[in-house]
Amino acid sequence: MQHIRTLRHSGCFAWHVGVDANPLCRRWDRIEAVVVAVLIVVACAMIPVAWWVGHAVYDAGVRTAATQTATRIPTTATLTQPAPTAAGGQDPGTRTKVPAVGQWRLPNGAQRVGTVAADVGAPAGTAISIWIDASGAPAPAPMSRDQIIMQAGLGVCYTALATLVLLAAAFRLVRWRLDRARFLAWEREWAYVEPRWMRRRGADGTP
Incomplete structure (x- = not known):
């Protein structure tokens, strides 16, 4: 029974893809089946491509993070005055970052005063960890491992999404052209069959 059910499912699949000997399966149906098979193969082939894109993005992120780590130095800035209590009308309770004036020491021992990102309402004298460039x-902190992995994952997702969109668009275009060909073929066949069918109905006395 299981063998019969398997054969039945196989026959249904063959009928749907147009590879059986069904006389109702026209040339356009077989072309569509071939196109679907090709698109499936392309989609499967894009899996390693998406993985390669993610790997390339990850490697690029690792190199970028290494360069940033080599050219940036962590240090501590001290606020010289209280940070603003609100940022553009935002609720102070959200603890958003706001620009504040702070000072920090350079590797050569010199003092530098500038703008740093501080919590809303942070008092003067608050120590803030920052990164500085040469x-x-x-400067922004070097990319973290989590950020690199996220970028690599986005690269994989974008590649897969772009592939699906392009394949779907290609299938829709081919299907539209094949449907037009089907309709034209049906019109030609009906133009050939209709006169004979009407004459037969008249000969049989069918109204």
């Missing part, structure tokens, strides 16, 4: 100006 010129001594504040």
Whole structure:
């Protein structure tokens, strides 16, 4: 029984993809089946491509993080005056970061005063961990491992999404062209069959 059910499912699949000997399966149906098979193969082939894109993005992120770590120095800034109590009308309870004036020491021992990101309402004298570049100006922290992994994951997702969109668009275009060909073929066949069918109905006395 299981063998019969398997054969039945196989026959249904063959009928749907147009590879059986069904006379109702036209040339356009077989072309569509071939196109679907090709698109499936392309989609499967894009899996390692998406993985390669993610790996390349990850490697690029690692190199960027290494460069940032080599050219930036962690230090501590001290606020010289209280940070603003609100940022653009935002609720102070949200503890958003606001620009504040602070000072920090450079590797050569010199003092630098500038703008740093501090918590809303932070009092003067608050110590804030910052990163500075070779010129001594504040700079973003080097990319973390989590950020690198997130970028690599986004690269994989974007590649897969772009592939699916392009394949779906290609299938829709091919399906539209094949449907037009089907309709034209049906019109030609009906133009050939209709006169004979009408004459037969008249000969049989069918109204």
